Amino acid sequence: MWHRTWDGAGWIAWENLGGRLTSDPGSVSTGASTLDVLGRGGDNAVWHRSWNGTSWSAWQSLGGTVLTAPAASSCATGAEDVYAVGADFATWRRTFNGTTWGAWTAVGGQWSSGPGAVCQPGTTTIDLIERAPDGALTRLEIS
Numbered sequence: 001m002w003h004r005t006w007d008g009a010g011w012i013a014w015e016n017l018g019g020r021l022t023s024d025p026g027s028v029s030t031g032a033s034t035l036d037v038l039g040r041g042g043d044n045a046v047w048h049r050s051w052n053g054t055s056w057s058a059w060q061s062l063g064g065t066v067l068t069a070p071a072a073s074s075c076a077t078g079a080e081d082v083y084a085v086g087a088d089f090a091t092w093r094r095t096f097n098g099t100t101w102g103a104w105t106a107v108g109g110q111w112s113s114g115p116g117a118v119c120q121p122g123t124t125t126i127d128l129i130e131r132a133p134d135g136a137l138t139r140l141e142i143s
Helices: none
Strands: 026-028 035-040 046-051 060-063 071-073 080-085 091-096 105-108 116-119 126-131 137-142
Touching: 026 071, 035 080, 046 080, 080 126
Parallel strands: 071 116
Antiparallel strands: 026 035, 035 046, 046 060, 071 080, 080 091, 091 105, 116 126, 126 137
16 A cells, blocks of 8 residues: 655655555544554455554554455544445444454445445434445445
């Protein structure tokens, strides 16, 4: 994965974050000066790396067996929800509460593409957008 930063006046040179991803990357900010990036690795697990404002963490496996690129959202400082379509074509979710990661839990459904996730402004409700097998886009509200 490669990363590039805008400093308010211009672009900083590309930075190699390493890793070996087999999906498009996802990213989310969990607070001021933070960035979390993730993607599916060669082992079909979700892999995660974070910037704390000063330095990057090492790559961390979040496990799972996913078919799609993961998506992430953050509705509260330090918190993060990661979504991906699993081997059963259902969406799965893993949550970080600011201290520890919870287990993967099934959201359900049957999907033909990876999800998009965003928090509704001022709430802890997540809009999850996915494409159904018939091609229709579906919006799920996750609380």
